Amino acid sequence: MVKEEEWMAIKLIAVDLDGTLLTTSNTISAETQRTLQEAKNQGIKIVLVSGRPLSGVMPYEDILGLKGEKQYAIVFNGAVVQNLAGDVLMSQEMDYHDFNTMLRLQRLSHVNLHFETTKCFWTLDRNLSVQMQINAALTNNELRVRNRDEIPKDFTFNKVGFTCAKDSDQIAKLWGSLPEWTFESYDIVRSLDNCIEINAIGASKGNAVMDLASRLKINPKDVMIFGDQGNDLSMFENPDFKKIAMGNAISSIKEKADFVTDDNNHNGIAKALKKFVI
Template identity: 40%
Template sequence: MTIKLIATDMDGTLLTDQKEISPAALAAIAAARAKGVKVVLATGRPLPGVARYVQQLGLSGEDEYVLTYNGAFVQNLAGNPVIEHPLGYQDFSRWNELAVQNQTYLHFETLNHFYTPNADMNLYISMESFLTHMPIRYRRPEQIPTGIEISKIMITDEPSKLTQFIKQVPASMYEDYQLTQSEDFFFEINSKDASKGTGVLELAQKLGIAPDEVMILGDQGNDLSMFKQPDFLKVAMGNAIPMIKEHATYVTATNEDDGFAKAVRKFALGE
């Protein structure tokens, strides 16, 4: 088996708990790329939210890619989308109504902007804005253009309150959207056609890479779609949630113990 594409989650996987790429991970990626292996970040973040990591890895240009917004978009590093699965205004309206009913917080992101209809923003909206490197724009629902293309909608709140909100989500919404809880305080809504697993598979097809030549790494619920792809080599981090480990081909060390680098050297470099 030859690995030609590595798709990796970021937080809790490639990154340490301090949100840094370790020297060992940088070296492993450089060695893999020197062998011709394509390395792709697969994240819930937008492109601005991964810019410094892309720069660290030396990725640039039209033939390097990042999977953003949990697979709603795959963009080349010239900034152009090559795969798109956006949401629309009606999707925002539907979820905002549910958020208002449950007195919780909603925001959404486009390729270039970050919006919330909540004048009283909570800590978690500010946290996501910081992580994505996009300033918050407050807009009342009637101020949002009806033709808007939305990359991702998020519900954020204290873990106990978010758990209660999730219990109120109708079954029909699970049928109409890709829904993932990426943190105790983040609930993410994407197009039904968008997921990390689908995005990686579509990109591999575009690049002429077979599914069994793809290695994926992850740790959280928004990585599950990658772990459900039958032919990928699936590596769970030692710190991954149980559901991810159950679907893994291999469980590596934690993100704090260079689990990413160890897995890349084992499977992509054959060391």
């Protein structure tokens, strides 16, 4: 049980985007916006933590009034930490060898595969799933379709996404077919029923929040986190963070949380902050 005075010492609030900060219509509710800005005005650092690239996070940073080199975002599921001036503080990448490995894994089922970098998304697929197109559109990202021989040998990327149609069972098939060695070699999460995301080993939201807190000289016990899906699980495995699960969170997130708040459509973040912090 977390003591009341420990909640009041919060210095950094790390907030997932999709399914957490954002409603199902991809907006921030007015109440959640006001409450986060109040926390910011009290000197608490607000950090958005997402599987998206920075381009998909910046519109919401602007809404919250967060900008400049003293504000930060954790993107690509923790593979990259950037300030809001766009400077990269930390980056974990995969290379051409990993590129070829991902192409081999794609053959285990009928799924789309795309590679995410800080500049754009890349894919070799010609028939794109709606989910892949949505991912590019939601993140304001260019999606480059290329032939295999057009990918240079020095190609690096921060994250991989396997996707399929929402009514397809192919992501489930791929998840059940991934060899054991892949989980030992990469950070792999099933972030949605129709999406698997892969990062370099050790690249996770939990590790990135710890890294940023260390850079800012903030004790992990003074960090509060919000999340709902599999790519947030690494944050909920940290024993020091104050952990808030959204009401719409998956069961493995709720089981590790210190508190379960309301869902993302009913001001869950605002209600938790008013209860514990503000």
